[in-house]
Amino acid sequence: MPVPSRPIVAIGAVAAGTSAASQAKRRSGERDVIMIEKGPHVSYGGCGLPYNILDPRRDIEDLVVISAAEFRSKRGIDARVRSEALDIDPGKHAVGVRDHAQRRTYTIEYDRLVVATGASAAAPDLPGMDLDGVFRLRTLEDGAALKRHLVEKKPRRAAVIGMGTIALEMAEVFKAYGCEVTGMDVLPVVPSGYEPEICARVRAELEARGVGLLAGVSIRRLRGDGRVTAVETDRGDVPADVVLVATGVVPATGIAARAGIALGVKGAIRVNAMLETNVPDIYAAGDCAEHWHVVLEKPAYVPLGTTANKQGRIAGANAVGRGRQFHGIAGTAVFRVLGLEVARTGLGMMEAAAAGFDAQKTVITHRSRAHAYPGSGTIIVVMIHEKSTGRLLGGQMAGEEGVSKRIDILAACLHHQSTIAQVAELDLAYAPPFSPVWDPILVCAGQAQKE
């Protein structure tokens, strides 16, 4: 078979796009591979933004894993930055591109296309969003702008709107820069997606570290005259000279939708196990696409960098004809808020009920290290299982230490459709510095069997 002369093209070059392009190049060799990226940076770890901002000595571009120049020189991939995909013509297999640097518009004809346009910060329609001192945090430019503000303007009062993962990670950052911090969310129990027992532990951590929390609040506007001075809520004004709006993300699917690519769950691009869209020769991967969920056994939308990388690789391999399948996510995530690690995998009670499971929840608190070993913290473990079958549906944890990789044990069990009886019998590693002799997971699964 002759090698197609048209290139493999990825729209977007952060996680999924770079993974797809790299995989397509590695698996095909001589094929031309092009990545077009709207912004000035490719291949960066956006999840690292809070930790980069935390350290004023670090450059924001430290977060770039491989530069566009390195993609060209080391991987033979034509990485084009400041290049925005304007439209896709599936009939002609063409993408219109605006080169913002050169101020010109041109067309690339593709053989196979991987849409990896990612997600955008979901911006609430609040008056005052354009005031100085109001930030979002999605791209490196967002991060650089916020960091500059913190270093140069030395704000004293920070308000964080939205109490999700990034917002909670940023609470630590604002504290480190000497700000009084107030978090606020329309939801009465935060963070979203966690069980009330875990949320209570997060709230206690915020209180203990002096971070204010207004949960279940209506946010009316951002006040200020040029510069932001306060957040107006239904419970009064919260003075603020820096505001982070971190109210989640939405899939960036405008260009896909205009090209007739079908959307699915939460407006993300519908894909099959091969990560094919409904349009021939067009794949989608990452934060713009659906993600098959191994517990729900249907598509979900859980935008995370790990999933973007995995899906990107598969889409890229399939774009050069490999026939690989994406077997799905368990919905695993972890974050740190101040001195607390918080993690989840699988379904929460509400998700389980919505999916039609007759679910039972078990909650235990146990120490993180052996009896009589100094420095132990406590871990709260939540496990959710199906009553009729004993099947594990999800797990959540919070604690000072030992949460991050411990949640992955449950994630592995979800991938294998374990029962709680099987979880209770796992042969887990034990040494006094690392866990009690009965690991918190075993204690919780044992308790779940009794309930």
Next chain:
Amino acid sequence: MPVPSRPIVAIGAVAAGTSAASQAKRRSGERDVIMIEKGPHVSYGGCGLPYNILDPRRDIEDLVVISAAEFRSKRGIDARVRSEALDIDPGKHAVGVRDHAQRRTYTIEYDRLVVATGASAAAPDLPGMDLDGVFRLRTLEDGAALKRHLVEKKPRRAAVIGMGTIALEMAEVFKAYGCEVTGMDVLPVVPSGYEPEICARVRAELEARGVGLLAGVSIRRLRGDGRVTAVETDRGDVPADVVLVATGVVPATGIAARAGIALGVKGAIRVNAMLETNVPDIYAAGDCAEHWHVVLEKPAYVPLGTTANKQGRIAGANAVGRGRQFHGIAGTAVFRVLGLEVARTGLGMMEAAAAGFDAQKTVITHRSRAHAYPGSGTIIVVMIHEKSTGRLLGGQMAGEEGVSKRIDILAACLHHQSTIAQVAELDLAYAPPFSPVWDPILVCAGQAQKE
């Protein structure tokens, strides 16, 4: 059915014995349950001995989880210390007991018996083992004696014979007490049970921290005049004023064998999935018994406290008629040596070959935290899989952090007979402080698929 008037009896009351007795009492309520324990302490965490000795301010009895008095008052279990089981008469359902405190001998007639006699330190037959300053480390008394020696005699040169888990943990302790430390082992590559790549990392850690290592050495005698002064080896004398002999353990099965109870792997008591021995109404659990291995799919001998607790519970439940099964171990273990965490689960290459698997090994080194996140260490990951099926057979890791619970992810996979392809697709938690975006496990499993 009338309640049998004879008690449930456990011989041994550390891990398996206390778990068995507690479970039998909890599940039966009114039944009499007796534990007889040769030593002065019950229910202690022997694995915590090195860490207790490390802190001169802590009492060795901190390691007791529940005292004999508490077993009596809080759990209604008749816990008898300094009471040695002398013999078992299966025909009469009787155990002969020597009460060393009261200096009397008597008989208990049991309904069901759980043999939980544990393991003993395997003592090499070396001249000079009885010199002052020579220690083993199995019981709390052993620990108390060694600690007293360290605190009062302030030894300056420590020799550790045997380079297994406890020996390596103790290297840190001797260093902390200001000793020069030399470890020695007959094996050329240590610790036993780990792949050479992991052993090299352990050796490098010992070298970096100034711990001497004589591997592949023959140890001829301990020298001294009343007090130990040196270890004589085929490579010369190693001066030492404190010597720890830590050359592993052997199952303590003398009383069982004399009663006609069949022994199996490595002389441990043969048990079925119900933890029944070949003798009616006699169960065995813990370090004296065999352990079903989920990868080998046959019995093994891997004496660990976690397994002892699990087996004890099942034996205790079955002793009061519950019909529970022990589903087996994966051979999971972790230890810390100085600044290094080392862990394993499943089979090593030699074990895999001995079991008839056509095994392939994959080794990678990866960072422990995200790109550009400060403070990252490196983790070496070894995965062993069956070539023909891709089935995961084992995994090992060493690194400065993030090893302990990460090995458990692979343990969970072994319990579910995962393939490396399944491991490579796991949805593992990611946040910059806790792991790189491609977790070392995913990197290794991905590499294994290519090899």
